[in-house]
Amino acid sequence: xxxxxxxxxxxxxxxxxxxxxxxxxxxxxxxxxxxxxxxxxxxxxxxxxxxxxxxxxxxxxxxxxxxxxxxxxxxxxxxxxxxxxxxxxxxxxxxxxxxxxxxxxxxxxxxxxxxxxxxxxxxxxxxxxxxxxxxxxxxxxxxxxxxxxxxxxxxxxxxxxxxxxxxxxxxxxxxxxxxxxxxxxxxxxxxxxxxxxxxxxxxxxxxxxxxxxxxxxxxxxxxxxxxxxxxxxxxxxxxxxxxxxxxxxxxxxxxxxxxxxxxxxxxxxxxxxxxxxxxxxxxxxxxxxxxxxxxxxxxxxxxxxxxxxxxxxxxxxxxxxxxxxxxxxxxxxxxxxxxxxxxxxxxxxxxxxxxxxxxxxxxxxxxxxxxxxxxxxxxxxxxxxxxxxxx
Numbered sequence: 001x002x003x004x005x006x007x008x009x010x011x012x013x014x015x016x017x018x019x020x021x022x023x024x025x026x027x028x029x030x031x032x033x034x035x036x037x038x039x040x041x042x043x044x045x046x047x048x049x050x051x052x053x054x055x056x057x058x059x060x061x062x063x064x065x066x067x068x069x070x071x072x073x074x075x076x077x078x079x080x081x082x083x084x085x086x087x088x089x090x091x092x093x094x095x096x097x098x099x100x101x102x103x104x105x106x107x108x109x110x111x112x113x114x115x116x117x118x119x120x121x122x123x124x125x126x127x128x129x130x131x132x133x134x135x136x137x138x139x140x141x142x143x144x145x146x147x148x149x150x151x152x153x154x155x156x157x158x159x160x161x162x163x164x165x166x167x168x169x170x171x172x173x174x175x176x177x178x179x180x181x182x183x184x185x186x187x188x189x190x191x192x193x194x195x196x197x198x199x200x201x202x203x204x205x206x207x208x209x210x211x212x213x214x215x216x217x218x219x220x221x222x223x224x225x226x227x228x229x230x231x232x233x234x235x236x237x238x239x240x241x242x243x244x245x246x247x248x249x250x251x252x253x254x255x256x257x258x259x260x261x262x263x264x265x266x267x268x269x270x271x272x273x274x275x276x277x278x279x280x281x282x283x284x285x286x287x288x289x290x291x292x293x294x295x296x297x298x299x300x301x302x303x304x305x306x307x308x309x310x311x312x313x314x315x316x317x318x319x320x321x322x323x324x325x326x327x328x329x330x331x332x333x334x335x336x337x338x339x340x341x342x343x344x345x346x347x348x349x350x351x352x353x354x355x356x357x358x359x360x361x362x363x364x365x366x367x368x369x370x371x372x373x374x375x376x377x378x379x380x381x382x383x384x385x386x387x388x389x390x391x
Contacts, residue, residue, distance in 0.1 A: 099330030136249025338370020
C-alpha cells in the first residue's frame with residue numbers, strides 16, 4: 001500500500017510540476033492559458049479564474065496545461081501560435097527546466113538529512129586526497145595527501161561523484177592519466193588502477209564486510225543488523241555478495257555541510273546526473289546498451305518498492321529516486337523527438353534560424369507519428385519490465 005501511495009505522489013508531483021513550468025512561463029509571457037489541470041480523467045473540482053480554468057481530476061497520475069492556439073491556428077493575439085518564437089521557446093522549455101530545478105532542490109534536502117552516526121555532522125566527499133589506500137598502486141606514483149584531483153584521462157573533475165564516471169572505464173593492465181593540483185601547480189601522473197573488491201557475508205544477525213585491494217585483504221568488519229533493516233536484507237541471509245571495480249586508490253577528504261558548499265555540491269550533483277542520463281541515451285544510440293536496460297512505469301514501481309523497503313534509509317532513497325526521475329523526465333522531454341517538448345523546440349529553432357515557420361498541420365503530423373512510436377516504445381519497455389519481474 002505504501003509503495004502505491006509513494007508511486008502516485010512521485011508521478012503526480014513530477015508531472016504536475018512539469019506542467020506548472022509551462023503554465024507559469026505562459027502567464028509571465030502573456031500567453032493565454034485555457035486550463036491548468038492536476039490529474040487526468042473526469043474533473044472532481046473546478047474553479048474558473050479570470051481566463052483560466054483550474055481543475056483537479058480523478059486520476060492522480062499526471063496533469064496538463066492547455067494553451068490557446070497550442071495545436072492549431074487561433075485569432076486571439078495572445079494565443080501561443082501568434083507569439084514570437086523566443087516566447088514560444090521559453091514556454092515549451094520551462095517544464096523541463098523546472099524538473100531540473102526540483103532535482104537540484106531534492107539533492108540539497110538529501111545532503112542535509114543524510115544518515116550519520118549519532119553526534120556526527122553531515123559531511124560531503126571532496127576531490128581532495130585525504131589518504132592513499134594501503135596496497136593500491138597509487139602508493140607508487142607520488143600522489144600525496146592534500147592533492148586535488150582535477151582530471152582523469154583528459155576529463156575535467158568538478159566534484160567527487162564525477163570520478164566514477166571515468167573510473168568505470170578503467171580496465172585491468174591499462175594505465176590512467178590523473179591530473180592533480182598541488183599548491184597551485186598542476187601535475188600529471190600515470191596511474192595503474194587498483195582492483196577494489198567488497199565482499200558481503202550475510203549471517204542471521206550481522207553481515208561481515210571484507211575489503212580487498214589488488215587481491216590483498218585491506219579491512220574487515222562485522223555490522224549488526226538494525227531491527228528496521230531486517231526486512232530489506234532478509235533475502236540475502238546465508239549468501240555472499242561481491243562488488244568489484246577498478247579505482248584510483250584514495251580516500252577523499254570530507255567537508256562539513258554548510259552554506260559555503262551545499263549549493264555548489266547539489267548543483268554539481270545535478271549536472272552529474274544529467275551527464276549520466278545523456279550517457280545512457282548515447283549508449284542506447286550507439287548500441288552499447290539495449291532496450292532491456294530501460295525502465296518504464298512497471299520498473300519505476302519496482303524501484304519505489306525497493307526504496308520503501310530499505311529500512312532507515314527509506315526517506316533518503318525515496319528522495320534520491322525522485323531526484324533521478326525528475327531529472328530524467330526533464331532531459332527526456334528536451335530530446336529532439338516528435339511529440340516531446342524537445343521535438344517542438346527543434347521546429348522552433350529551425351524557424352529561428354531560417355526565419356520561416358513550418359506549417360502547423362505538417363508539424364502536427366510529425367508529432368502524431370512520434371506519439372504513436374513513443375507509445376509503442378513504452379509498451380515494449382513495460383513488457384521487458386514485466387519479464388524481469390517474472391524472472
